[in-house]
Amino acid sequence: MQALQELARKLLTDKTANVVIGWGQGPRGPRPIFVTQPEHADRLIFDTRCVHNLATYLNPRRAHLVPFVKKAVVVKPCDARAVAGLIRETQVKREDVVLIGMRCGGVVRDSDMDGKLTEATVSPRCMDCPDREPKLADHLMGEEASAPPKGKGPDMIAKLDAMSPAERWEFWQKELERCVRCHACREVCPMCFCDRCIADKSMPQWIESSPHPRGNLSWQMTRVMHMAGRCVGCGECTRACPVDIPLGLILRKMTQTVEERFGYRVSDDPTVPAPMGAYRLDDKQEFIL
C-alpha cells in the first residue's frame, strides 16, 4: 500500500498524471477517490474490498474527469480488461492513461463487507477470472496472488440450461419484474459509453422505457447483445442493481457462447480484435438451415 501511495505521489508530482483514480477509505468501506494533490496520495488504499471497476471513470461520458486528460488508474485484472476494451474501441488513448496494476486473488462481494476472502464471501465475478495480474499495467504492485476460493452454491447456468424454455422464461420474469429501470447496470458499466443509449432513443423506441416486464426483458437482452465479446466480467452491473437481479448470469452465459463459438476470451490486450465485427469463413453454422 505504501508503494502505491509513493508511486501516486511521484506521478502527481512529476505531472505524469493529473489525477490518480483509486480507492480510499469511506464511511462504509473503500470507495473510489480522485487524488489530484501529491500530498493526498496517502489516502489511497487497496484490499479485497476494492470491488469497484475504476475503468468506468475513463469512459468519456464522465465529463467531470475529461479535463484532467492524463489519468492514472489503479486497476485489478478485470479493470485492466475494461481499459483495454476502451482503448480497443478508441474511447481512451493508451498514452493518456497510467495503469497502476494490482495483483489480485479475488475480491469480496461488496465493499462494506469484512475483507476476509472465503468461499462464502468471494464475489461471483472472480470465479471465472483467469487473470491474477493485469498485463497491460505500467506499474505492477502487490504480492503474488493465488486463485480465489471457489464460491459455494449451485451452478446457476447449468441449472437454467437444464430447464425448459417456459421454465426459464418464468425464472427471468420473476427476476425482471422487480426491475425499476434505474439503468444503474448501464451507468456503472465501464463498457457502456454511448452518448445516447439505445434505451433512451425514442424514434423509434425499440425498448419501452417504463418499468414494464416487456421493456425490462428487451433491455436486458439488448444490453447483453451489446456486451457480446466486450463484457470484461467485472460484475459491477450485478453489484449495482438495487433489486438484486442476477445480471451477471446472462453475461456469463453469453461469454461462454462467445468463447465456445469463436474461441475468444476478453483479455487486457487491446490489440486483439473483438469477435463481433469480425468473422471466419468457417464459423460454425449448425443452427442455420
Add this chain to the structure above:
Amino acid sequence: MAAKTSTDKASFKPRIAAFVCNWCTYTGADLAGTSRLQMAPNVRIIRLPCTGRIDPLFIIKAFERGADGVIVSGCHPADCHYTSGNYHARRRFAVARDVFGFMGIDPKRITFSWVSASEGGKWAEVVNDTTARVQELGPFSAYREMEARV
C-alpha cells in the same frame, strides 16, 4: 404456460415474421411464387437489403408484437451480394440465439436459413417446416400473459 389441448393446436394459426435479404431469399421467395409452389400462408416477409442489416431487436420486437415464430434468412456463405454481411449476421445470431434461449424464448421458434435466389423450393420448405414446428409448439403466449401479470 398452460398445457394446450389438441383442439387448440389444430385451430391455432401461427403468425410468423420473416426477415429476409433482398438479393437471395427475397428473390428465392419470388421464384417460389413464379414456380407456383404452394406453402403455408402464415409467414409475412419483411424485406431488408442484407442479413447484415437484420438486428436482433427486430426479432424481439416481432415477438413483442405477437409473432409466434420468426424466420431470418439470407444468402449462403460466399454468396452475399455485399460480400460479407451474412458472415457478420451469422456471428450475431449465433450469440442472440443462445441469449434469447437462455432468457426463455424457445429457439425452436426462430429459424435461421440460407436460401439463395435459385432455391424457391428450399424457401417453401423453410416456410412449411417453420409453420409446422411453431404449430406444434403452440402460440407464443408468454408476452400476452405478461400483460395479465402486470
Add this chain to the structure above:
Amino acid sequence: MKIGYFPGCSLDFSAKEFDTSLQAVATSAGMELEEIKDWACCGATSGHATNHLLSIALPARTLALAEEQELERVVAPCAACYSRLATARHEMAEDKKLFSKVTGILKRDFTNSVQVMNIAELLRDNLPAIKEKVTHPLKDLKVACYYGCLLVRPPKVTGFDDTEDPSSMEEVCRAAGATPVKWNKRLDCCGGGFSLSRTGSVIRLGKEILEDAQAAGAQAVVVACPMCHSNLDLRQKAIAEQTAKPLEMPILFITQLVGLAMGISEQILGLNRHFVSAQPIIAKATVKALPAAREEA
C-alpha cells in the same frame, strides 16, 4: 509393422520365386507379412470382364477378410491383383450405392478402410530399411525398370507415383546399388493375358520392349508383375527366331534384385526358375561389399 499379404494365384504357382524372394526380402528388412486367410481369386483374368458387380465384390471379399484380421494395409505383388483390389477399393469409396450393394452381398462388417499397395510402392516406402540390409550392392549393373501397364495406371486408382514418369522402381534399384537406365518402353504393354491366345502379338510387343531396353544399355530388365515376367522371360526363345542373335536378357523380379543385393541365396530367390539365365547378374552379387562400398550405396 504388420502388412497384409495377398499372393494371388500366380505367386502360388508360376511365379513361386516372386513369393519366396518377397518373403525373404521382407523378413530381412523387418516387414512382417501376414497372409490374408481364405483369400480368393482377385477376378483379374476373366471375372472382371464378365460382370461389373462381381469384379468389385470379389476383391471386396478379400479386403473385408483383411479388415477382420485388423490389417491396415495389404500388399498385392501381382500387378493384376493390385489393380483389381485397388480399383474395387476406389470405386466403393467413390460410389456409396455400390458400396452398400457390395456390403449387402458380403454380409460382413466392412468399412473399406484397407489401403492397397503394390510391390514397388511397398519397397519404395521401406527404402531406409532395405538400404540398411544391402550387403552386396550390384555395382556396375545396368537395369531397365519395366512398369508395364497396370502398376501406375490409372492415376485415380494408383496414385502412389507419377503415372507418366514414375520413379519408384528406379529408386529401389538404386538402393540395391544398380544403375537404372533411361529408356522409352517402360510403360508399354507386354501383351498381358494374351500370352496363350495371341502369342504373335505378345512376341512382337516383347521384342520391342526388350530391344529398347538393350539399346539403352540395360543388362537386365526388372519387373514387378508375374505376367510381365512370363511374357518377357518365357517368350525370348520365340523372339530370338526373329532377331539376328538371341537377346539373352535376364528378367528379374524386383524382389529378386533386392534379395541379391541383400546377399540372399539364389535358391531362396528362385533364380534357377527362369528361362533366360540370370547367372551373369548373380556373379555380380557374389562379391560381398566392402564397408566403404556399403556407405556409398
Add this chain to the structure above:
Amino acid sequence: MSRIGVFVCHCGENIGRTVDCAAVAQACGELPGVVHSIDYKYMCSDPGQALVKQAVAEHKLDGVVVAACSPHMHEKTFRKTVANAGINRFLCEMANVREHCSWIHEDREEATQKAIDLTRFIVEKIKHNVPLEPIKIPVTRRALVIGGGIAGIQAALDIADGGCEVVLVEKEPSIGGHMSQLSETFPTLDCSQCILTPRMVEVYQHPRIKLMAYAEVDKVEGYIGNFTVTVRQKARGVNASLCNGCGECQKVCPNKKIASEFDAGLGKRPAIYVPFPQAVPNIPVIDRANCALYKGRARNAKKDACKKCEEVCGRKAIDFDQQDTFLTEKVGAIVVATGYQLYNIKKEQDKEAISGYGEYGYGTIPDVIDGLQFERLASASGPTGGKILRPSDGKEPKTVVFLQCIGSRDPAKGIDYCSKICCMYIAKHTMLYHHKVHGGQAIVFFMDIRAGGKGYDEFTRRAIEENDALYVRGRVSKMYRDGDVIKVLGFDTLSGEPMHIDADMVVLATAMRPQPGIESLAQKLSVSYDRFGFINEAHPKLRPVETNTAGVYVAGACQAPRDIPDAVAMASATASKILGLFSASELEREPLVAQVDQGTCAGCFHCVRVCPYGAVEHFEVKDRKGNLIKTVAQVNKGVCQGCGTCQANCPSKSVELQGFTDQQIFAAINAF
C-alpha cells in the same frame, strides 16, 4: 398526418383469383393516414399508372403503396410514375401480394388476410419514408488501362480519341504484348507486326495517353469515378528522358547469351536490351539478374565488373543506381487487359490442380515446341529469319506433328475449357509450314475443329484441302526421342488405326491461361475471378465487359481465351462504356446509403470494422476554433453500397440506412 394512397392490382387474374383485391383496398383504406385506396385490373398498364398519377394530384398524396407483384418486377416502374406525378420517387413502395401471396396460396380468405397484412406493413413503413435525392459523385475523367497488349492498346486509343486522358501501364519493357510476337494472323494471313506497330506508335505519340512501360499496379484505392492508383515504375537502369534509343549499349554488352523472352527462348539477347527492334518505348532495360555489374554488387564485390554500356553511351543515359519509383495516378475508371500466358507441359506447375504431360516427356524432348515458339520460327523478325528450322540442330523438319488441345479440354490435366484460338492458329501454322518448307508434311492431331467465326471455317478447309495438311482425329498417347526423330504414337479414331509417326518436330497448341499474378491484381481491384484465374464479367451475356466492381472493366484474354478480333471488340466496348461514364462530370447513384448521426455517434467504430467496402471513415468534429471535440464515423456515399451491416452493429443506432431506417422497419414490425 400522412396522405397515403394504396393501389391494389389484380394483375388480371393472377392476384385477383386468390386475393379479394377489393377487400384489401377497403381494409387498407381504413388505415390511419390512408386517404385513397382503390383496386384495379392492371396497375402497371398505362391507364393503371394514370390512375396513380391522377390520385397523387387529386389527393395530394405524400406516399404511394402499390400492392402488386414483386418490387424486383415493377418498383422502378411505379417510382417513375410517382416521380412524373411530381412527388419524390422514394415515397413509393410496393407490397408483394403476387409472388409472395396469390401465387403460393389457394385459400382465398387466408390469402386475402395475408395481402392485407403485407400491404399494411408497407403503409406503416411508408409513413416514415423521406424524399431522397440521387447521390452525385464527381468523376475524374481519366482512365487507367492495365496491360499494353492489343486489347489495352485498343482501349487506350479509343478512350483517348474520345477525348479523355489515359494512363497505360505495361509490365514488360515494351507494349505490344503477344500480338507483337506473332508472324501472320488468321484468317487473312496479314503480317501481325505490320498492323500492330502503327498502333503502338500511335499510343506513344498520343497527346492524351501517358504510357508507363516496365511498370506495375501496386495499389488501388477509391471507387468508381474516383480511384487513386499507385504505380510502381520499375528501375530500367536507363534514364528514359536522356536515352535516344541508338542501341550502342546493346552492341557492347558482353553477355549476349540470354534467352530472349520475345523469341520465346529460341533467340538470344544481351543483358541490356530492348525486347524487339520496334519496341515502344525504344528504351533499353538492364536485366539485373544477368548483368555482371548487378550480379557483382549483389555479391558485395568491391569493384563493378563491367560498365561497357555506360562507357559507350553518348547521352550518359545509363544509371546503375536507379531505383523503383512509385507514382500516384487519379483515375475514374480502370480497364483490366492483362492478357494470357501459355500453359507449359513441365512437371512443376504453379497450381496444384494443374499437371504437366509426362507422356510427352514433361518438356524435356528438344524440338517439341509450343505455338508461340513456332510463331517466332515463322516470323521474318524471328531468330531464324522466318525459316522453319528446328531448335536442336537447325535442320529443316520434313515432318512436323501439330497437337491440338494440349492442356485445354483436359480435366485430368486441370483445365476444362477450350482455348478457342488453337484450331485456327494450328491451321495457320500448317499453311505457313507448307509455304516455307517444300515437300514437308504437316500432320495435325485434333479432337474437334472449332472454327466458328467470319472466314474461319474456310480457312481451316484451305489448310486441309489446298495446303496438304493431314488432319487426324485423335490424340497422341506418347512421344519419345529416338535418335534423330521424335516417335509420336497416336491413334486415328476415324479409321480406328494406331499411328506411329517419326516426326522431326512437334508443335503443341498449349492452353491459354491468365497471366501469373492475375489473382493478386484482381484482389487489389476487388474483382472476382474463376478457379482458373480468369476475371469474372458482371454478367456473361448482358454485361460482358464490366466487372462486379463498378468502374472496373475487362478486355481481352484475361477474361477468357480470346482471339485478336474478340480482344479488340471487347477493348472498344470498354472504351465506349468508359466514355459513357465520363460523358457527365458527375455520376448519379441510388441514395440508399448509410448516414451517421454525428451528434450521438460515440466513435466506437464497430461500423468501420464490419463495412465490407471500407466506406466508413473517421471524421473529426471540431469547434469553431478548430479544437477537436470528438472523432466520429462518417460514411463515404460514393463507396457505400447500402447493406446496412453497420446499422445492425451500431449499439446506439447512430447510423441509419436510407430507405431501410429503423423508423421504417420498426413501423412495419409494429404493424404485425
